[in-house]
Amino acid sequence: MGAWTWRAFKVVQSLVERLPRSSAYALAVIAARFAWWFSPLARPRLEYNLKVACPELQDDVEALRRISRQNFRNHAKAYADLMQLPSMRVETMRARLKVTGLENLEEARAVGKGVLVVSCHMGSYELVSAIWSATLAPVSLFAEEVEPRALFEWYRETRARLGISVLTLDYGGIRKVLDALREQEMVITAIDRDITGTGYLMPFFGRLAPIPLGPAAIALRLGTPLLPVCCYRLQDDTYQAEAGPLVLAKSTGNPRADQVRATQELLRRIEGFIEGHPEQWHVPHRIWAGSK
Amino acid sequence: MRVGLVSPYDFASPGGVNDHIRNMGVQLQRLGHETRIFAPSSRADVDFDSARFYRIGTPIAIPVNDSVARITLSFHLANQVAAIIADERFDVLHFHEPLMPALPMTMLRLSTTANVGTFHAYARSNVGYYYGRPLLQPYLAHLHRGIAVSEPARAFVNRYFPDFPLHVIPNGVDLDLYRPGLAPIRHLRDENLNILFVGRLEKRKGLGDLLRAYRAMLPRVPRSRLIIVGDGPLRGRVESYIARHRLPNVVMAGYVPESVKPRYYNSADIFCAPATGAESFGIVLLEALATGLPVVATEVPGYMSVLEPGKDSVTVQPKNWRELAASLVILARDPEMRRRLADYAQQKAGRYSWDRVASEVIEVYHEARVALKAEPATTLEVSGVHHAV
Numbered sequence: 001m002g003a004w005t006w007r008a009f010k011v012v013q014s015l016v017e018r019l020p021r022s023s024a025y026a027l028a029v030i031a032a033r034f035a036w037w038f039s040p041l042a043r044p045r046l047e048y049n050l051k052v053a054c055p056e057l058q059d060d061v062e063a064l065r066r067i068s069r070q071n072f073r074n075h076a077k078a079y080a081d082l083m084q085l086p087s088m089r090v091e092t093m094r095a096r097l098k099v100t101g102l103e104n105l106e107e108a109r110a111v112g113k114g115v116l117v118v119s120c121h122m123g124s125y126e127l128v129s130a131i132w133s134a135t136l137a138p139v140s141l142f143a144e145e146v147e148p149r150a151l152f153e154w155y156r157e158t159r160a161r162l163g164i165s166v167l168t169l170d171y172g173g174i175r176k177v178l179d180a181l182r183e184q185e186m187v188i189t190a191i192d193r194d195i196t197g198t199g200y201l202m203p204f205f206g207r208l209a210p211i212p213l214g215p216a217a218i219a220l221r222l223g224t225p226l227l228p229v230c231c232y233r234l235q236d237d238t239y240q241a242e243a244g245p246l247v248l249a250k251s252t253g254n255p256r257a258d259q260v261r262a263t264q265e266l267l268r269r270i271e272g273f274i275e276g277h278p279e280q281w282h283v284p285h286r287i288w289a290g291s292k
Numbered sequence: 293m294r295v296g297l298v299s300p301y302d303f304a305s306p307g308g309v310n311d312h313i314r315n316m317g318v319q320l321q322r323l324g325h326e327t328r329i330f331a332p333s334s335r336a337d338v339d340f341d342s343a344r345f346y347r348i349g350t351p352i353a354i355p356v357n358d359s360v361a362r363i364t365l366s367f368h369l370a371n372q373v374a375a376i377i378a379d380e381r382f383d384v385l386h387f388h389e390p391l392m393p394a395l396p397m398t399m400l401r402l403s404t405t406a407n408v409g410t411f412h413a414y415a416r417s418n419v420g421y422y423y424g425r426p427l428l429q430p431y432l433a434h435l436h437r438g439i440a441v442s443e444p445a446r447a448f449v450n451r452y453f454p455d456f457p458l459h460v461i462p463n464g465v466d467l468d469l470y471r472p473g474l475a476p477i478r479h480l481r482d483e484n485l486n487i488l489f490v491g492r493l494e495k496r497k498g499l500g501d502l503l504r505a506y507r508a509m510l511p512r513v514p515r516s517r518l519i520i521v522g523d524g525p526l527r528g529r530v531e532s533y534i535a536r537h538r539l540p541n542v543v544m545a546g547y548v549p550e551s552v553k554p555r556y557y558n559s560a561d562i563f564c565a566p567a568t569g570a571e572s573f574g575i576v577l578l579e580a581l582a583t584g585l586p587v588v589a590t591e592v593p594g595y596m597s598v599l600e601p602g603k604d605s606v607t608v609q610p611k612n613w614r615e616l617a618a619s620l621v622i623l624a625r626d627p628e629m630r631r632r633l634a635d636y637a638q639q640k641a642g643r644y645s646w647d648r649v650a651s652e653v654i655e656v657y658h659e660a661r662v663a664l665k666a667e668p669a670t671t672l673e674v675s676g677v678h679h680a681v
Contacts, residue, residue, distance in 0.1 A: 091549040134549045138475040156479060161545050163552035165478035176478045185475055 002148030009151060016083040024080040025237070032076035036069055041292060042284035046071060048291040052205050053271075054278050070279035074233055078124040078282065085130060085158050094135045097128060098234075101243030108225040108246050114181030116224045118215050118247075120192035120270050122281050123232040128239050129188055130162040140165040140180045142173065142189040144196075169196055174218075181224050188229075189215050191263065192270060193285060202260060204267055205274075209287050216262040219249040228266055230273035232280040244269045293657060294326045296382045298399050300392035302351035302362030303331035307492075308575050309388050309412050312441075312463055316386075317344065319464075319650040328380060330373075332363065332395060346376060349395055363392060374402050384408060384657045390435060391428050400434050406660040408653075410439040411449045411458065414570060414594050418452070425452060432456055436660035436667075439653070441573045444593035459656055462598070464649035465578035465641060469554050472584040472638065476559035484517040484541060485624050488560035488585070490553070490576045491567075493524030498566035498590060498610070500526075503533055505566075505617035506542070513624040517541040521548050521556050557583035561630065562623055565589040568610045574598055582641035586633035588619050604637040 016024045036043060047068050051057050057064040108115040119125065133139040141159065145168045146152045156166045165180070167173040167187075177187050191212050192204075199210025219226050228244040247269070249262035274281045286292070297313050310331070317327045321344075332349040351362040373395075377385075382405050387396045390409035400407060409432075438458040440446035446458045480486060487506065491497040499520065506518045518539075520530070523546050534542050548556060557563070563580035565587065571594035578598065580587050587605035589595045601607040606623060608615040623630055 086546060089549070091551060134551055138555065140478055157543055157545060160477050160479070160543070161548050161552070163477065163549075163555055165476075165480075167478060172482075176481075180475070180478055183475060 003150075006148050006150045006154075010154075013083040013086075013154075016080055017087050019084075021080075021084065021237075024084055025077055028076035028080040029073055032072040033069075035076070036072040039284075043068060043072075044292045045286060046282075046284040049281075049283055049285075049287055050278055052207060052288055053274050053281070057278075067279045071282065074123070074280050075282040077233065077237070078126065081124045081127040082158075085126065086161070088130075090127070090130045090162055091134045093127075093131050096238045097131045097241060098238065099241045099243070101229075101245075104227060104243040104245055108227045109184070111223070111225050112184060113222055113224045114184050115186045115227050116181065116215055116219055117186055117188040117227050117229045118266050118270070119188060119190050119229050119231070120273060120281065121190055121283050122230050122273065122277065124239060125188075125190075125231055126159070128231040128241055129164055130159065131239070132241075133163040138163055138165075138185050140167055140177065140185060140187045142167050142169065142177050142187055144169055169214075174214075177218060178222065181218070181222055191215060191266060192274075192281075193283060193287065200260060200263070202264060202267070204287070205271055207288050211263060211267065213256075213259040213263055216249055216259040216266070217255070219247075219262060220251055220255065220258055226262065226266055228269035228273070230270070230277070232277045242273070244272075293383045293654075294328075294381065295320055295657070296328045296330060296377075296380065296385045298385060298387045298390075298396050299329065299331035300363045300389050300394075300396050301331065303329070303333040303345070303347070304335040305351075305362055308463070308573070311575060312410075312412070313388055315464060315466060315646055316650065316653070319646045320654075323650060323654070325654075328382075330376075330395065330399065334362070348372060363394070370398055370402060373399050377402055377404075381405075384660060386410065386653075386657075387435070388412060391424075391431060397431060400431055403434070406437075406657070406664040407435045408437045408439065408656055408660045409435040410441065410461075411445050412441050412573070414442070414444045414448050414573075418448070422452060429453070436663040437656050439656060442594055442597040444597060445573070459652075461649060461652045461656070462644055463573050463575050463578060464646035465575070465582045465644050467582055467641065467645050470557060470579045470582040470641075471554075472558065474554050474558045477555055480517070480519065480543070480559040484515050485513065485562070486517050486519055486560045487562045487564050487620065487624075488519045488521065488556060488580075489564055489566075490521045490556070490579070491565070492522050493520075493526040493530055495526065496568055496570050497522075498568045499530060500533075501568070501590075501611060501613040501616055502564055502566045503530065503539070504613040505620060507537055507539060508614065508617035509621045509624070510540070512621050516624060517543065519543045519545060519556065519560060521545045521553065523547040553579075554583065557585060560585055562620065563587045564616075564620065565595060566610075566613075566616060567592050567595065571595060578641065578644050581637040582644075584634040584638035586623060586630045586637065588616065588623060590616075600636075600640075604633055604640055606633075 129139050141164050159166050167176045180187050194210040194212055199212050201208045202211050226247040231241040234240050247265045251258055297317055299310055299313050301307055301309055303310055317329055320327045328344050330346045330348055332351040333347045334351050353362050384406045385403045387409045390396045390400055432453055438456055439461050440458040441463050446460055489502055563585040565577055567590055569592050571592050574595045589605055589607050590610040591607045592610055599605045606619045608619050
């Protein structure tokens, strides 16, 4: 099965890579519509998550449908961006990325202990981090190891071409994250999904969900500032990255309590991002108990 | 000084000559000179200050010297060029590959200012130069000073035009950009020994030999990785070779942006340049030396003008992949030797800094201006020849 997923992905990717950006998006919009109609699990799960995140959608079926359709479309466009990445000249795309809250990043850098960017699965984060890496500063991505292996290798090489180091969520990866932070680099990770299954149950949009404490633990250990960031697509298909105020993890002697406190503070910021742009939060996965 | 730099090649596609021009433009600007660049370009966004860039002509790809030259062939550029030259009033026009059609030749014919030409190419023979001699000679007479980037490049030009004097001024390398200690690509830094190749994937760069050598060395140095930076016409064949022989740990990075390239050098342990010939210089070697990487390269004339075998590199015969594999194995197993070569390499790279190269070039500009003043009146001989063509 894995090998076939990879082959199918590669065929579609080689096709999309050769298309102009506008045609790739057109194809993505069509694909998104089909996925929205026919996906057995993704849409119910996404809609469940959206209803938790935006309680006002619970009764408004029409609005929910509209937002989940837009969400699929944005997600498909993000995939099109990713597929075009191998041949894209990202270094000339700096003008397509607008950044707000740059002063927060400067403040984080001034601490001199690297920057741990905590984000969520939102917008074309692949492309935004690629533009960032190729034009501004080295970036490492602390992310899951997707299956099959060949697909993961492809992800890694595509990102590495643009200077993004891809570090996996295992012991070796964590060691490299620490190295990168010690050398004052920027490491990006997301906490809205518990991928390794070791998350700590805490309220996320008011309901208990497992949330990884890893980033807060690293921040406590090294004194690294945590910078909540989200990125999303604007109407004209340019990108906006938004950095919130820093979260500084303070040690009070009880490591677990400190981690939870810092993570909760981060989660509040991330909830704010998601509430602002629910149509761009691509998580068709199970987050809360009760989802399909 | 107002300086115009002229390139025959497509400015939007990467290559040694255009990198040279780009760096030269930046360096001259830094030293307080006003620079403009003239080049054909297949795209509007060339990643260069547009106020200082004139896009002239549309490039087409022509196979030459085991590679592909993207040059413009339209000879109808004269009016456009004449207007710009009259408007800009350059003190010096600096032609790169001055005998390459059509942009440098057209501009050379129309220029009334001090002309300097830099010859980059090297080949064993050149039919164009041989048969074109009577036509090209008058163009060459328009150059007040000539520069060759290396001894082989000089010998190559002098073989066809023996009386044309040429200074040898090497290519430069930006030592602020290429230096050790930059952030590596972290997931490539592990227990494996990384061998780096940088270059267009085309026959003359000899990647085929490197792949065979890598395959041969794998059983002896199992913990190694081959990183291939660059794209080109042979990409498909390289990928199928890797798949066919199930070569493990080969990273095809593809085209890497300039801003990221230094980090690839910083992720490597050994740099390998297996070109089969027809290289006049090898800028990649300078980049590797400046980063402090030990080099394994082939003994082609252009590379040998940069390298000192035994001090900063191990060199092997071109097209001999067995020898290449053996050298890689020896170097891979001897960290002490790698360190020694790397130390010397980094020290040596100082000689090729852009400040130094630019000041030598400016010296030549001054000489050319003196030569222009000493000249009587301009003749129209060249334009007569052009119309006869």
